[in-house]
Amino acid sequence: MSATVIIINLATLACFILAFLKDRQKAIRGLAVAAKAFIRILPLVFIIIILIGLLLGFVPQALIARIIGEQAGFDGLLLVAFLGAILHIPSLISYPLAGSLLEGGASVTAVAAFITTLTMIGLLTLPLEIKELGKKMAFLRNGLSFIVALLIALLMGVIL
Amino acid sequence: MKGKKRAVFWRTFLRDTLFLVIVLAVAVVLLGFFPEKRVVVTRVSWKFFVELILILPAVMVLMGLFSVFISRETVVKYLGKTSGLKGFLLALFFGALPTGPLYVAFPLAAVLIQKGARRANIVIFLSAWACIKIPQEVVELQFLGLKFMAARLALITIFVILMGLIIERIINWTEQRPAPSKKADHSPDI
Numbered sequence: 001m002s003a004t005v006i007i008i009n010l011a012t013l014a015c016f017i018l019a020f021l022k023d024r025q026k027a028i029r030g031l032a033v034a035a036k037a038f039i040r041i042l043p044l045v046f047i048i049i050i051l052i053g054l055l056l057g058f059v060p061q062a063l064i065a066r067i068i069g070e071q072a073g074f075d076g077l078l079l080v081a082f083l084g085a086i087l088h089i090p091s092l093i094s095y096p097l098a099g100s101l102l103e104g105g106a107s108v109t110a111v112a113a114f115i116t117t118l119t120m121i122g123l124l125t126l127p128l129e130i131k132e133l134g135k136k137m138a139f140l141r142n143g144l145s146f147i148v149a150l151l152i153a154l155l156m157g158v159i160l
Numbered sequence: 161m162k163g164k165k166r167a168v169f170w171r172t173f174l175r176d177t178l179f180l181v182i183v184l185a186v187a188v189v190l191l192g193f194f195p196e197k198r199v200v201v202t203r204v205s206w207k208f209f210v211e212l213i214l215i216l217p218a219v220m221v222l223m224g225l226f227s228v229f230i231s232r233e234t235v236v237k238y239l240g241k242t243s244g245l246k247g248f249l250l251a252l253f254f255g256a257l258p259t260g261p262l263y264v265a266f267p268l269a270a271v272l273i274q275k276g277a278r279r280a281n282i283v284i285f286l287s288a289w290a291c292i293k294i295p296q297e298v299v300e301l302q303f304l305g306l307k308f309m310a311a312r313l314a315l316i317t318i319f320v321i322l323m324g325l326i327i328e329r330i331i332n333w334t335e336q337r338p339a340p341s342k343k344a345d346h347s348p349d350i
Binding site for chain 2: 008015037040044045115128141156
């Protein structure tokens with residue numbers, strides 16, 4: 001078991017004990033919220049792990065590498081950034097997918113672009129964002145996020 | 161209200177389950193045609209499943225606890241009228257706390273604008289909410305490693321603050337030219 005797993009579970013346990021000591025009822029309500037969220041995400045968890053298995057099992061590494069690998073051009077980067085912007089994958093299960101792409105031959109830049117646009121930009125939630133914050137703010141935020149995501153991705157490629 | 165919420169919960173759950181059945185069927189058919197791929201596909205899927213299931217319950221409990229203990233009022237109280245670097249950091253902090261999906265943050269941001277919070281802080285808050293959430297960072301650490309996670313976190317923090325300042329500039333600049341009464345059009349109605 002990795003250090004991450006141990007630390008996270010211990011930290012969560014500590015948080016729960018603190019919460020329980022502070023307010024018993026609220027802590028239990030928090031657990032109920034957690035259980036519900038867990039049940040809701042479970043089908044998606046199974047979907048994503050099956051897709052990852054198929055992706056790494058069937059799609060040749062050479063193909064992934066050619067489209068979004070180290071040697072791939074700017075087109076591939078734009079493609080994954082765009083996919084990240086329009087797709088609506090809950091962020092928690094998008095990280096295993098990103099990890100599998102990295103394992104399957106994608107570049108750090110491409111994976112960083114995908115993850116960043118996926119989380120920062122929401123086309124599905126754009127109407128709500130416009131309604132609550134106005135067109136100007138919503139378009140500026142989503143538009144600039146796309147550019148920022150590309151910059152972050154390119155810098156990630158340089159750093160790592 | 162509560163009944164409606166429950167109906168939505170089950171509807172999405174059933175939709176996702178149906179989708180799962182379809183994906184599973186496709187996988188079974190594919191593996192039926194290509195038996196030589198069975199070992200590698202199940203091994204990969206199992207590996208990712210174990211990695212995910214070891215952290216997901218903890219992440220969910222963290223999110224549940226924070227969503228119960230940190231109320232909207234707390235966020236509004238702290239972000240309503242802070243300024244300067246402290247404002248940026250608080251916006252990052254409250255955005256990053258594990259408390260629910262992005263669509264919950266929009267109405268909250270609208271309230272903050274009404275309370276007179278800086279535009280830059282609103283953008284930072286929303287962006288942090290979208291992509292610096294603590295549960296996300298945990299899962300990123302697990303699947304992409306410490307170096308990847310730390311580098312992206314540092315870059316995002318810098319760029320999100322810059323983006324907040326740029327958007328604030330643009331909005332202030334465009335709103336100065338028309339009559340000040342125009343401003344009322346942008347304030348959201350709740």
